[in-house]
Amino acid sequence: MMRCIQLGLKDEALGSDTIWVCASCETCTARCPNGIDIAHVMDTLRQISQREGIPPSQRSVPIFHKAFLDSIRKHGRVYEAEMATNFFFKNESWGSLSKLATMGLQMFKKGKVKLMPSRVRGAGQVKDIFRRSGLKG
Known part of the structure; x- marks a missing residue:
């Protein structure tokens, strides 16, 4: 997901089921060696996806x-x-x-x-x- 964002692959990131499967448990955020708040990124992607009407496959x-x-x-x-x-x-x-x-x-x-x-x-x-x-x- 982070790579999609880095490469500017907005539609791929917003249409991914990964953003919906994320439980926002923040384990990835706690373990990220770069200090990125990944859980917040996933929450933000879900909100943008909903706002722009991009449905997940499920x-x-x-x-x-x-x-x-x-x-x-x-x-x-x-x-x-x-x-x-x-x-x-x-x-x-x-x-x-x-x-x-x-x-x-x-x-x-x-x-x-x-x-x-x-x-x-x-x-x-x-x-x-x-x-x-x-x-x-």
């Missing part, structure tokens, strides 16, 4: 990205049940509905998924960060 990837960010924007952290539901309906993966429902019920029974989102201290600050950054989900 249709579901930006849908998941948006559902994830929307959940954080709304609740101050990820509320998994709502995020998964939003992703499912926007991705229109009707064939996996029963599988998803079964898995969700099992996770709920084990206490892994809550019916209601947890209250988060500073949720308003998270919303403010999204507002100030202009970050779109």
Whole structure:
């Protein structure tokens, strides 16, 4: 990805699935011998790709990205049940509905998924960060 940017291969960089697969864990940033904030570069490429309407080859990837960010924007952290539901309906993966429902019920029974989102201290600050950054989900 860094080489694409260095060579000015904008369309190749923005159309790459790599920017969507990146989990922004910042491991690459911590290990980069040149001190490049690679995770920030990947986040920026995702935002530019969305703004310019350049879709990745996997249709579901930006849908998941948006559902994830929307959940954080709304609740101050990820509320998994709502995020998964939003992703499912926007991705229109009707064939996996029963599988998803079964898995969700099992996770709920084990206490892994809550019916209601947890209250988060500073949720308003998270919303403010999204507002100030202009970050779109």
